[in-house]
Structures are given as structure tokens and as C-alpha cells.
Amino acid sequence: MHVIPGELRKDTFEKQLDGSYMFVIELSEFQKDKDDQPIYTNYKAAFFAKSQAAFNHFKKAFVKGNYVVVSCEKLKVEVSDCGQYTKLDMCFPKLQSYKECNAPSQQQQSQQQQQQGGFNQQPQQQGGFAPQQQQGGFAPQQNQNPQF
Template sequence: MHVITGEIRKEPRVKAGANGTLYIVELSERYKDRDQQWQYTNYTFFFNAKSEGLNGWYQEAFQVGKVISVSCETLRIESREYEGKVYNTLQAGGFANLIFSQRGGQQQAPQQSQPRQQTQSQPRQNSEPPIDFDDDIPF
């Protein structure tokens, strides 16, 4: 399984149909390589909203500049040539699953909150020995 987290680069394409609303979303991951040059990986994902609730979530999540996380079983490469350069984009082999979406709009000023009373709690007494996770490894 692949999990990709990226920023939405372009306005998603939306196509309403008899089987729901299709969203085509393009993401980009960006990092600096050893030479301090920016490197990009581009992705295209397809999402089908078959219910009003899912459609509302997708409308909120799929906005330019927002960060989302997507999972899919397989990725395939789509290559295209433009003005003598070859561009590769990774696409999900089927429909992808939205597993995280950045909520809200621009950052807002923090709101004033009432001071909380701090209570001290007693640490729980545990008579069981600590778990040694190495015991579970079969080799």
C-alpha cells in the first residue's frame, strides 16, 4: 500500500455523473536533494463521491493549497511529452482513498480561552512486568 501526502497544486476537475461526482486531484511532493535543488513528484488521483456526505467532505478537502493524504494499493506511471521534455506523473491503479485532509482556511488568530485548573493525579500502580516487545519477534 502507498500513502502519499502532498499539497493540491491545481483546481481539481469535477465531473458530475449518474454514479456520483468524480474528482480528479493533482498533488505535488517537494523536497531538496543533496545539492539543495528542489525536486518534485507529481501525482494524479481519482475520487468518486457516491453520497452527499462524501461529496461535502471532498469539496472541503480538495482546494488549492490544502494538504491531503491519500492511500492506494498500486501506482502506475503516466508519461507525456511537452515542448521536448518528458513529464512523468504517478497515478493510482484504481480509485484512491482520502485518509487525511487539512481542515479550515487560512490560519486564524488563537482564541482566548479560560485558564484551566490543573489537577495532580497519582500515577497508577501496575503490578504487571513491563512488556518486552522483542519476545514477540519469531526469529
């Protein structure tokens, strides 16, 4: 088993799917070598929320700047097209814990919810996890600059 602690250095890629909501995170593990030089190892992990509770938990955990601990059984090596960058893809990851490092103030959170529509407002498009008044559900969140 691999246990990877690291900081989320990029925004989370989010996508609404049929029956679930996907969060793709990239994190980096920081170490120092024997000469006290920094070494970064980059990882990527995809998480799927199938309930409102899971969606809320991942949405709170996967914020740029937060520190997370993720475990997985296997790692898959991904090399960029140019061959210069290597990233380890975590197969079947599990979020062990997280620490909020750059939590926005309550006022900023309410402004963000108003701008994004929040959970209780009807989305512009239909399908997927559209919120329902009594049953809950996911409101689609739009990531304007998804990056891997």
C-alpha cells in the same frame, strides 16, 4: 502501499457522472535531494462520491492550496505526449486526511454558494444528482477550466 502527502497546487477537476460525482486531484510531493535542491513528484488521483456526505467531504478537502494525505496500492506512470513530463496515477486512492490551508472566510463562502447555486437551488439542467427537497443530492458544480 503508497502514502503520498502533498499540496493541491491546481484546482480540482470535477464532473457529474451517472450515480456519482468525480473529483480528480493533482498533488505534488516536495523533497530535497542530498545537495539541498528541491525535488517535486507529481501525482494524480480520481475519487468518486456516491453519497451526499462523501460529496461534502471531498468538496471541502479538495481545495487548491490544501494539504492532503492520499494512499493507494498501485501507481501507474503517465508520460505526457511530448515525453517531458511524468505523472504518477494513483490506482484506487483513499483520502487519509487533509488540512485546510487557504480556507475562505464565511462571507466569501456564502457569496460563492450564491454564485454557484448552492445545494438547495434547482439546477438549470436535469439529471444526475439534482437536489431533492427531502432526500438531498448533489447540485452539479461547473469547473470552467478543467486541467489535468
